[in-house]
Amino acid sequence: MATREITYQQAIQEALRSEMRADPTVILLGEDIAGGATTVDEDAWGGPLGTTRGFIKEFGKERVRDCPISEAGFVGAAVGAATTGLRPVVELMYNDFLGTCLDQILNQAAKLRYMFGGKAKVPMVLRTTIGAGLRKASQHSQTLYSIFAHIPGLKLIAPSTPYDMKGLLISAIRDDDPVVDFEHKLIYWKKGPVPEESYTIPLGKADIKRPGKDVTIVAISRMVDFSLEAANKLTSERIDAEVVDPRTLWPLDEATILESVKKTGKVVIVDESTPNCSMARNIAAIIADKAFDYLDAPVKCVNAPPTPVPFSPSLEDFYLPNPDKIFKTVMSQFKD
Amino acid sequence: MDSEKLIEMYRQMLLIRRFEEKAAEMYMMGKIGGFCHLYIGQEAVAVGAIAAIRKDDYVIASYREHGHALAVGTEPRRIMAELFGKATGISRGKGGSMHIFDAERNFLGGHAIVGGHIPLATGVGFAINYEGKDQVVLCFFGDGAVNTGVFHESLNLASLWKLPVIYICENNFYGMGTAVTRAMAGPEMYLKAKAYDIPGELVDGMNVLEVWEKVGKAVERARHEKIPTFLEVRTYRFRGHSMSDPALYRTKEEVNEQRKRDPIVTFKQKLIAEGILSEEKFEEMEKEIKAIVDEAVEFAEKSPEPPEEWLYEDVYA
Numbered sequence: 001m002a003t004r005e006i007t008y009q010q011a012i013q014e015a016l017r018s019e020m021r022a023d024p025t026v027i028l029l030g031e032d033i034a035g036g037a038t039t040v041d042e043d044a045w046g047g048p049l050g051t052t053r054g055f056i057k058e059f060g061k062e063r064v065r066d067c068p069i070s071e072a073g074f075v076g077a078a079v080g081a082a083t084t085g086l087r088p089v090v091e092l093m094y095n096d097f098l099g100t101c102l103d104q105i106l107n108q109a110a111k112l113r114y115m116f117g118g119k120a121k122v123p124m125v126l127r128t129t130i131g132a133g134l135r136k137a138s139q140h141s142q143t144l145y146s147i148f149a150h151i152p153g154l155k156l157i158a159p160s161t162p163y164d165m166k167g168l169l170i171s172a173i174r175d176d177d178p179v180v181d182f183e184h185k186l187i188y189w190k191k192g193p194v195p196e197e198s199y200t201i202p203l204g205k206a207d208i209k210r211p212g213k214d215v216t217i218v219a220i221s222r223m224v225d226f227s228l229e230a231a232n233k234l235t236s237e238r239i240d241a242e243v244v245d246p247r248t249l250w251p252l253d254e255a256t257i258l259e260s261v262k263k264t265g266k267v268v269i270v271d272e273s274t275p276n277c278s279m280a281r282n283i284a285a286i287i288a289d290k291a292f293d294y295l296d297a298p299v300k301c302v303n304a305p306p307t308p309v310p311f312s313p314s315l316e317d318f319y320l321p322n323p324d325k326i327f328k329t330v331m332s333q334f335k336d
Numbered sequence: 337m338d339s340e341k342l343i344e345m346y347r348q349m350l351l352i353r354r355f356e357e358k359a360a361e362m363y364m365m366g367k368i369g370g371f372c373h374l375y376i377g378q379e380a381v382a383v384g385a386i387a388a389i390r391k392d393d394y395v396i397a398s399y400r401e402h403g404h405a406l407a408v409g410t411e412p413r414r415i416m417a418e419l420f421g422k423a424t425g426i427s428r429g430k431g432g433s434m435h436i437f438d439a440e441r442n443f444l445g446g447h448a449i450v451g452g453h454i455p456l457a458t459g460v461g462f463a464i465n466y467e468g469k470d471q472v473v474l475c476f477f478g479d480g481a482v483n484t485g486v487f488h489e490s491l492n493l494a495s496l497w498k499l500p501v502i503y504i505c506e507n508n509f510y511g512m513g514t515a516v517t518r519a520m521a522g523p524e525m526y527l528k529a530k531a532y533d534i535p536g537e538l539v540d541g542m543n544v545l546e547v548w549e550k551v552g553k554a555v556e557r558a559r560h561e562k563i564p565t566f567l568e569v570r571t572y573r574f575r576g577h578s579m580s581d582p583a584l585y586r587t588k589e590e591v592n593e594q595r596k597r598d599p600i601v602t603f604k605q606k607l608i609a610e611g612i613l614s615e616e617k618f619e620e621m622e623k624e625i626k627a628i629v630d631e632a633v634e635f636a637e638k639s640p641e642p643p644e645e646w647l648y649e650d651v652y653a
């Protein structure tokens with residue numbers, strides 16, 4: 001089968017479709033995912049971004065279930081259904097709504113296997129969206145994977161390309177543990193080459209998005225694009241940057257990151273979450289621990305500032321990491 | 337009710353309508369970004385309810401709150417500037433359309449996590465009692481919020497602790513694209529009050545006087561007897577959920593049918609029929625409101641952007 005250009009959102013749709021066709025235990029739960037199918041049109045909406053538009057027609061109401069605004073209830077129901085044999089894919093429209101259902105994730109989904117001596121399993125996926133830049137203010141723009149990363153028992157993916165999205169989401173659905181999928185809203189319409197057939201990308205495997213020899217940039221989700229832009233600009237300074245995309249935030253592919261850092265001796269980590277206890281600082285600590293002797297400059301992080309996300313477009317632009325901030329941070333690594 | 341008050345209610349509804357029509361226009365021109373949830377069609381709810389309280393009472397609402405802010409008297413220009421994300425905005429440009437907050441007028445904000453502000457209203461009621469005051473709280477939310485856990489926890493607390501809070505569900509029959517009947521078991525939601533042993537009542541939200549009267553009674557109970565109330569106010573939003581929603585989940589006929597109940601049109605007919613206001617006076621009012629709204633836009637456009645330092649301000653006291 002052929003490889004063609006599709007969007008990140010289409011990659012999500014393909015992953016969901018192929019797994020739903022292959023496995024009748026895969027079901028979808030979420031608000032407006034059927035689009036409030038009424039007398040007018042069976043799927044008028046398909047979620048605010050339209051991702052599951054058309055699904056109810058193919059898979060029916062039993063498998064594509066619109067939920068009331070009862071996140072604790074339906075996320076918890078997904079956990080329960082998973083323990084007894086279904087593979088629910090549950091959508092939390094924005095990761096900011098984590099607060100409403102955290103107990104079900106933190107104390108139920110993440111704990112059952114361990115607490116019951118390995119005898120329970122929770123093969124579910126929580127799909128959610130992250131990211132600032134759409135002027136959606138403090139309660140709809142956060143990037144919260146670092147909070148989830150603190151919870152043992154969860155696996156986390158943060159795909160940055162359509163190709164990674166499809167392969168990782170299929171792996172996540174087939175995985176026997178709870179996986180949280182962080183989809184960045186601002187790359188939903190980004191296109192990239194994706195094979196038509198189903199394929200998997202193993203969880204816990206990083207990808208080198210740009211090979212280089214002078215400095216390592218570890219970047220997560222949308223920050224990969226920004227880092228590639230910065231890397232391009234760095235060539236004019238005769239700096240050849242390697243961009244490493246962990247893709248899976250937990251389990252984390254330490255080996256690939258460390259190997260790159262050992263080769264370049266310099267590292268900048270780019271992460272849209274706020275700095276305290278962030279993925280960036282987590283990776284920095286691992287590097288300081290395991291590659292200290294190879295470093296010839298301090299480990300630097302580029303995070304969002306430790307503030308909520310402001311609404312005002314001008315303030316939000318200051319808030320976000322961008323290629324220029326990454327460029328400058330990398331350049332600071334090369335000052336004697 | 338004296339005619340001055342009736343005219344004032346009409347004026348407020350019209351101001352909200354024209355303000356939001358202008359906001360929609362600015363949105364289409366790209367001057368307002370992000371979310372913008374219009375209140376068009378629901379004006380009688382905020383105006384009728386807020387007409388029934390005192391200046392020192394509290395109001396708290398969801399992200400569909402431009403109307404409530406205008407009804408408590410927040411300056412239109414400060415709201416418009418907030419929508420534009422300007423430094424002169426009522427929330428200093430930090431909140432935008434969904435997060436209008438006016439401390440001076442005891443307007444405790446627009447909140448964008450569905451149901452998230454319902455416990456806050458409950459706590460404000462608690463503080464009022466604790467300090468021995470006789471204020472009340474009006475807490476506005478949508479039908480979708482009735483399915484959140486915090487709604488039920490809050491009604492239980494309010495009943496148990498005898499809090500002066502009026503919980504007002506603006507039932508516009510949809511939460512985003514999901515019809516109430518598809519999301520709620522027992523969609524006669526005012527009956528849910530029974531479970532918490534508090535008064536619950538159905539209100540016609542297209543009739544500003546009925547809203548005013550029924551909220552007024554609830555306010556009296558709350559103020560003098562510390563009895564909370566849950567009101568289901570039936571209304572309808574004429575526009576999409578937000579600016580980006582083409583509203584394909586309902587028919588044009590349904591919307592047109594509902595438009596016949598337009599609270600502004602019907603109230604105007606009543607005021608004319610009763611000889612309270614003449615056509616010329618209406619014309620004058622339209623002009624006066626147009627000037628206010630135009631000035632609000634001009635103010636917003638001319639206002640400065642918030643400076644970069646503001647990003648770091650307001651995180652802590």
Ligand SMILES: Cc1ncc(C[n+]2csc(CCOP(=O)(O)OP(=O)(O)O)c2C)c(N)n1
Binds near residue numbers: 100451
């Ligand atoms: C906890 C939470 N879940 C989901 C959303 C996304 N969302 C925003 S508005 C909305 C519908 C709310 O409907 P309703 O309460 O009826 O209010 P209306 O918009 O009709 O005024 C949803 C699902 C949210 N903001 N918060």
Ligand SMILES: [Mg+2]
Binds near residue numbers: 478506507509511
């Ligand atoms: Mg509603």
